[in-house]
Amino acid sequence: MLVIKDLHAKIDNKEILRGINLEVKPGEVHCIMGPNGSGKSTLSSVLAGNDKFEVCEGSATFNGKDLLDLAPEDRAREGLFLSFQYPVEIPGVSMVNFMRTAVNEHRKYRGDEPCSASEFLKLMRDKKKMVEIDSNLTNRSVNEGFSGGEKKKNEIFQMAMLEPKLAILDETDSGLDIDALRVVANGVNKLKSSDNATIVITHYQRLLDHIVPDFVHVLYKGRIVKSAGKELALELEEKGYDWIKKEFED
Amino acid sequence: MAEDQNKILDEVTGGEYKYGFHSDIDMETIPKGLSEDVVRIISAKKNEPEWMLEFRLKAYRHWQTMTTPDWAHLNIPEIDFQDIIFYAAPKKKPELESMDEVDPDLVATFEKLGIPLDEQKVLAGVAVDAVIDSVSVKTTYKETLAEKGIIFCSISEAIQEFPDLVKKYLGSVVPHGDNYFAALNAAVFSDGSFVYIPKGVRCPMELSTYFRINAINTGQFERTLIVADDDSYVSYLEGCTAPMRDENQLHAAIVEIVTMERAEVKYSTVQNWYPGDKDGKGGIFNFVTKRAICKGDYSKVMWTQVETGSAVTWKYPSCVLQGDHSVGEFYSVAVTNNHQQADTGTKMIHLGKNTRSLIVSKGVSAGKSQNSYRGLVKVAKKAENARNFSQCDSLLLGDQCGAHTFPYLEIVNNTAKVEHEATTSKIGEDQIFYCNQRGMSTEDAVGLIVNGYVKEVINQLPMEFAVEAQKLLQISLEGSVG
Numbered sequence: 001m002l003v004i005k006d007l008h009a010k011i012d013n014k015e016i017l018r019g020i021n022l023e024v025k026p027g028e029v030h031c032i033m034g035p036n037g038s039g040k041s042t043l044s045s046v047l048a049g050n051d052k053f054e055v056c057e058g059s060a061t062f063n064g065k066d067l068l069d070l071a072p073e074d075r076a077r078e079g080l081f082l083s084f085q086y087p088v089e090i091p092g093v094s095m096v097n098f099m100r101t102a103v104n105e106h107r108k109y110r111g112d113e114p115c116s117a118s119e120f121l122k123l124m125r126d127k128k129k130m131v132e133i134d135s136n137l138t139n140r141s142v143n144e145g146f147s148g149g150e151k152k153k154n155e156i157f158q159m160a161m162l163e164p165k166l167a168i169l170d171e172t173d174s175g176l177d178i179d180a181l182r183v184v185a186n187g188v189n190k191l192k193s194s195d196n197a198t199i200v201i202t203h204y205q206r207l208l209d210h211i212v213p214d215f216v217h218v219l220y221k222g223r224i225v226k227s228a229g230k231e232l233a234l235e236l237e238e239k240g241y242d243w244i245k246k247e248f249e250d
Numbered sequence: 251m252a253e254d255q256n257k258i259l260d261e262v263t264g265g266e267y268k269y270g271f272h273s274d275i276d277m278e279t280i281p282k283g284l285s286e287d288v289v290r291i292i293s294a295k296k297n298e299p300e301w302m303l304e305f306r307l308k309a310y311r312h313w314q315t316m317t318t319p320d321w322a323h324l325n326i327p328e329i330d331f332q333d334i335i336f337y338a339a340p341k342k343k344p345e346l347e348s349m350d351e352v353d354p355d356l357v358a359t360f361e362k363l364g365i366p367l368d369e370q371k372v373l374a375g376v377a378v379d380a381v382i383d384s385v386s387v388k389t390t391y392k393e394t395l396a397e398k399g400i401i402f403c404s405i406s407e408a409i410q411e412f413p414d415l416v417k418k419y420l421g422s423v424v425p426h427g428d429n430y431f432a433a434l435n436a437a438v439f440s441d442g443s444f445v446y447i448p449k450g451v452r453c454p455m456e457l458s459t460y461f462r463i464n465a466i467n468t469g470q471f472e473r474t475l476i477v478a479d480d481d482s483y484v485s486y487l488e489g490c491t492a493p494m495r496d497e498n499q500l501h502a503a504i505v506e507i508v509t510m511e512r513a514e515v516k517y518s519t520v521q522n523w524y525p526g527d528k529d530g531k532g533g534i535f536n537f538v539t540k541r542a543i544c545k546g547d548y549s550k551v552m553w554t555q556v557e558t559g560s561a562v563t564w565k566y567p568s569c570v571l572q573g574d575h576s577v578g579e580f581y582s583v584a585v586t587n588n589h590q591q592a593d594t595g596t597k598m599i600h601l602g603k604n605t606r607s608l609i610v611s612k613g614v615s616a617g618k619s620q621n622s623y624r625g626l627v628k629v630a631k632k633a634e635n636a637r638n639f640s641q642c643d644s645l646l647l648g649d650q651c652g653a654h655t656f657p658y659l660e661i662v663n664n665t666a667k668v669e670h671e672a673t674t675s676k677i678g679e680d681q682i683f684y685c686n687q688r689g690m691s692t693e694d695a696v697g698l699i700v701n702g703y704v705k706e707v708i709n710q711l712p713m714e715f716a717v718e719a720q721k722l723l724q725i726s727l728e729g730s731v732g
């Protein structure tokens with residue numbers, strides 16, 4: 001589904017990603033961990049097509065297409081979804097209008113007719129239930145004045161609405177209370193199938209208790225320096241990153 | 251609403267002005283230039299009574315003594331008044347019974363514009379008094395209105411049929427001495443609309459007039475007069491588009507509104523004149539004087555405008571709040587792109603006691619355009635407890651455009667409470683990227699954000715107009731980002 005080869009990216013002439021290799025297959029859950037500033041969010045931004053970052057080397061293909069060649073909106077329409085670490089507020093734009101536009105753009109890309117008003121409202125209702133999001137939130141402007149946790153829930157709601165093939169969840173768990181964490185994780189699990197894949201970026205094992213990864217990768221200084229099964233996360237939780245840093249520096 | 255919005259978004263392709271075409275309707279024009287003779291010819295052609303000719307001549311003589319105004323924040327080339335045709339009427343002005351008799355070319359023009367002169371729109375409850383260039387060609391639904399005693403006709407017709415009403419109110423709100431363009435308009439106005447709502451009558455439908463500049467080099471000088479008698483209500487819509495042109499076209503309209511005791515008038519405009527091409531060539535010059543007087547106690551006037559067109563816009567719909575407890579509201583969206591210049595705003599003149607005014611102005615600037623808000627709030631000595639609240643927001647797209655806010659206050663009564671809030675914001679790259687990541691193109695994202703930003707104003711428009719307005723916003727900002 002996603003194949004990343006030797007990906008390098010920089011901002012302001014500072015190289016942040018320094019040769020990423022990663023392959024994600026349908027049905028898999030990958031977890032990326034790593035110390036602050038190691039490049040996790042940069043990787044997700046680059047994959048989503050944020051042109052703040054310049055890709056200087058390497059390739060990424062998504063379902064056989066050259067991902068780096070696609071406009072960000074086309075990457076989204078191809079089924080790539082990013083749950084932002086810091087979701088953006090868009091004052092004045094209602095969640096309903098926003099989602100309606102997004103959903104219909106996806107449909108148009110697939111050659112489907114736009115959703116009728118009643119179909120759309122039903123879809124909203126179903127997905128709201130699925131991710132247990134408060135109706136009040138979807139009646140407001142996009143993320144405007146949302147609490148940190150509410151913003152994260154809203155990301156998962158949008159993911160549910162758009163049913164992506166590959167979802168990248170960038171620290172979706174940070175800022176969530178204990179109940180919300182379970183709700184969000186349940187939402188993600190409900191959306192999981194053998195056709196789609198998830199990349200979770202997190203610092204904590206507690207999310208991985210709910211969303212169980214097939215692989216755990218450690219990103220450090222712009223490279224994936226260690227990959228293993230889910231037990232790696234437990235080991236990191238216990239020992240921290242020092243031993244990996246040491247291994248890497250040696 | 252969301253569905254319409256998406257339809258709109260879908261429709262938006264290509265960057266050129268959509269309504270730029272020119273239909274070949276026969277025009278009966280008089281020679282270029284302005285003189286006392288031209289004024290007489292215009293009056294004679296319209297078969298006007300003596301008092302009307304006098305009205306025009308007085309204005310013309312006054313205009314000759316005036317000089318072009320100080321152009322505020324605008325950069326305007328000299329206008330050669332001797333190079334303008336001051337009157338054009340479709341030939342053979344016929345008395346028409348039904349749509350079948352209307353010049354098919356004209357019908358086609360209306361259809362290209364999507365103007366609802368057709369049956370469907372009539373069923374939707376909109377009476378249309380279509381003005382093509384200078385003379386009203388067709389008025390629908392007049393009978394229904396007549397049953398309620400409502401007069402809705404062209405101003406030329408009103409001069410013939412209701413001379414007393416016209417004599418009493420024409421020029422009573424905007425006298426010819428008011429400004430340079432008001433004088434010019436009073437001298438040469440060709441046509442426009444007249445509305446009279448009798449005491450206690452609520453007009454059962456939105457009254458709508460579509461203006462359209464259609465003849466090469468013909469300045470357009472409409473004159474609209476709306477009188478709402480005690481306890482009456484009317485909502486009036488004005489919208490316009492113009493064909494693509496190479497020369498600048500002058501437009502100087504006057505709108506006068508009078509409200510009596512407890513009467514309410516809502517006046518909504520969607521203005522979409524040719525703004526000139528990407529380099530600022532061509533385009534309409536729009537100098538409009540719009541003013542309402544709330545004569546009666548507890549009367550109310552609401553101006554709502556969406557301005558996306560014109561090369562140059564100079565326009566300050568105003569309210570004179572004379573009656574005690576009278577209310578004036580002004581909701582405005584002004585969008586400028588490329589080389590457009592807009593200098594708009596409002597004047598709220600508080601004369602009566604307990605008068606209130608509200609100003610909501612939303613400017614959107616893109617390209618190399620300049621967008622200025624200029625608002626005057628004046629509270630006279632006798633206006634006890636006057637209240638005003640002004641909200642002036644500017645949204646910038648890119649960094650080559652300008653937004654300016656000039657609030658003026660003249661307050662000589664210390665019981666007045668006047669508040670002014672202003673904000674300037676930019677559409678952030680992170681907002682655009684967020685929308686991109688959800689599958690929207692940058693252009694659609696900008697459309698969505700801009701429409702969200704102006705929602706407060708658009709919501710004041712009647713439904714079908716709101717849709718049109720959103721479409722215009724989207725079209726006029728095409729190519730302004732990315």
Ligand SMILES: Nc1ncnc2c1ncn2[C@@H]1O[C@H](COP(=O)(O)OP(=O)(O)OP(=O)(O)O)[C@@H](O)[C@H]1O
Nearest residue numbers: 011012016034035036037038039040041042043085
């Ligand atoms: N716009 C920018 N300008 C300069 N440096 C940047 C910019 N954006 C990111 N960086 C740098 O790139 C590095 C990687 O940042 P990134 O956000 O990808 O880290 P992260 O792994 O997601 O960290 P965290 O766990 O704290 O979220 C950091 O050193 C950061 O300061």
Ligand SMILES: [Mg+2]
Nearest residue numbers: 040041042085
């Ligand atoms: Mg991060």
